[in-house]
């Protein structure tokens with residue numbers, strides 16, 4: 001079987017810093033496609049089974065929000081709502097073992113959070129709109145208020161996403177970020193196309209610095225440094241795939257306390 005020949009690293013992006021005996025943190029590659037809208041639920045279930053088999057671990061439950069809406073709502077999953085589907089939300093946190101938190105992205109950032117002291121995890125969908133609304137910090141705040149986590153003990157990992165090499169934006173995005181941060185630290189003018197000024201922006205660095213401002217330690221905020229547009233043969237990329245084929249799939253980001 002072809003699958004048997006592939007190593008885990010061919011199929012998944014795995015951060016050594018986030019994976020240990022208590023945590024499984026996986027970012028899937030092509031051809032797995034976790035789109036809720038365009039992929040049959042049975043096919044997605046089969047991906048989950050394949051992943052469980054690959055890592056020798058069976059999830060008690062995979063929790064995904066009904067819809068990711070580029071907002072900043074973060075939902076805590078506990079014993080009471082475990083079996084109720086979370087409504088639209090872009091962030092999930094839990095302290096339950098065996099419960100995988102799933103976020104789906106293609107160019108947007110998914111950010112894993114893990115507190116090894118309180119044994120709490122989080123997973124956040126942060127495109128530029130979510131970044132502008134500070135969703136990663138909202139998730140950290142919920143981990144603090146709900147579970148007593150301390151920011152200096154929380155680790156964060158930003159999975160492969162569009163990076164500044166490929167994230168071209170216009171004045172609307174730049175002026176949005178100018179309201180919340182020193183935007184020129186993260187943004188460069190690149191040129192004018194069709195009469196419109198273009199910029200390249202580093203939203204991964206914006207999230208990293210927001211997490212540092214929330215009290216996370218520099219050594220605990222890690223970036224994959226992988227651009228999904230540049231590496232679109234390996235990862236689903238909204239920008240690259242739509243341009244090439246008119247459609248796109250989604251990478252699955254799953255984190256689970258074992």
Ligand SMILES: [Zn+2]
Pocket residue numbers: 163164165166167227228229230231
């Ligand atoms: Zn790139």
